[in-house]
Amino acid sequence: MSAMIVMFAGLAMMALGYFIYSKFIAEKIYRLDPDFKTPAHEYEDGVDFVPTNKFVLWGHHFTSVAGAAPIVGPAIAVIWGWGPAFAWVVLGTIFFAGVHDTGAIWASVRNKAKSVGALTGDVVGKRARSIFMIVIFLVLLMVNAVFAVVIARLMMSFPTAVVPVWGAIFVALIIGQVIYRRILSLPVVSILGVIALYALIWAGPSMPLQMPAEVLPGVSGNATWILLLFVYAAIASVLPVWVLLQPRDYINGLQLFVGLFVLYGAVVMLNPTMVAPMFNSDVPPGTPSLVPLLFVTIACGAISGFHGLVSSGTTSKQLNREPDARFVGYFGAMGEGGLALAAILVATAGFASLADWQAMYHAFGQGGVTAFVQGGAYIIHHGLGMPEVTAATLLTVMAALFAGTTMDTGLRLQRYIFQEWGEIYKQEWMKKPLPATLLAVGSCLLLAFGAGGADGSGGMIIWPLFGTTNQLLAGLTLLVITVMLVHLRRPMWFTLVPLCFLLVMTVTALLFQLRTFYEQGNYFLLGLDIVVLIAAILVALECAAALKRHRAAVASESQ
Structure with a gap:
């Protein structure tokens, strides 16, 4: 199968989803009102509540929700063949992710920009809120602790990426001032x-910075990067959003979209063959079944609970x-779906032969970022003639x-969670x-170094539960949105069907x-899995009861 045909088919379907389905959802289901005064205006403080140009906000939302997950998940899931991964990414983006992200923004905006966890207390009940907040905290703990490890390992493995990665922060600081002061x-x-960021990427191979294997006695280079990343993230989380968060996300969003165009352009020029099978029956021993694991392995790129946290935490x-x-939430989901589609293409067509692909995927869990970087560099090098080391640096920086x-x-969202707990439990400090x-x-460092030792990779210990916990969060967010729709006497099937499918798959995976x-x-992990499973059942029962109450109330009012 030609990779170019698969690419155009996927992009065409997602484009139709945005121009037709998202318009229907925005106008007929959520009924987005241009005259509604948003919390950004009502509570404007110049720090967290800041009315923002929709293109800049899209950049923040897109790059915040994407992370490395839409690269890692699809590049692992192709072990079952590219067909199931392609179908879930495309259909999930259109009918699940876009509806979920837009709905989470809408629900939060209509409730004073409360996070989906705090919002659950108003819509469902206090017991559901308490349980939901724990699930949210676990997801954020996993994301922050693990992504620090991912970035640290990338910089240890690819020292050519260090200058572009850290240089992007200084570019963002300058851009923030220029935009805010309207220079x-x-x-x-x-x-x-974008020119500045790509100049850094071009300069990266000529200025590699390698962290020493052991900076201080007992402190590895990997651990040093993790500590530096958390120091940076802590500072960034308390700065006004316009200073660093908005401009960094916006300019990175543009740079990353250019990177996607480079990848897609290379696919068009080279037109490689999908060397991996469409449906792979010859999976390595120990590979779990496609159903339900596909739907939790690919989360970001199809639907992800973390999106609901960003939508209701910072975006709203x-x-x-x-x-x-609609543009920020649904089109943000389209961007992530496009990245996941690119990951599928390069992880299946970026190899010279089926034997080379099988060598990469000799055991479940292989592939991921490595397959993305190697496969993408192969396609860009042979399709566009870019030096392979430069192409690898580009994709690593992405x-x-x-x-x-x-x-x-x-980390900013995790700060909000603690602040909301302070609000709930009357702890002013x-x-x-x-x-x-x-x-x-x-809490992140306690997990990273308390569970992982001096290397700081403790987040990887609970990472196997991320997929199921994250998808559970997405299902519960859809439940809250559905309850709101019933209360407002609006059609609920467009959120109810995705949430039922998602909850069934997630509970089965657990x-x-x-x-x-x-x-x-x-x-x-067995004990933690049981805790998450019980939390899922309890919140689902609470939401079902609330849904029944609201439907009964609506029915009685209409009589």
């Missing part, structure tokens, strides 16, 4: 910013006009910047940004994992 127009700033506080939620922007937003940030960073952890003797 230059947004198009001019955008062009100059910056939305200038309510109709902007992965690292996605992970970095997600970590920036993730916890409501302040600095103590909440220190608690967020401290049960599959219970057996796996038990057989492996991994009683820590």
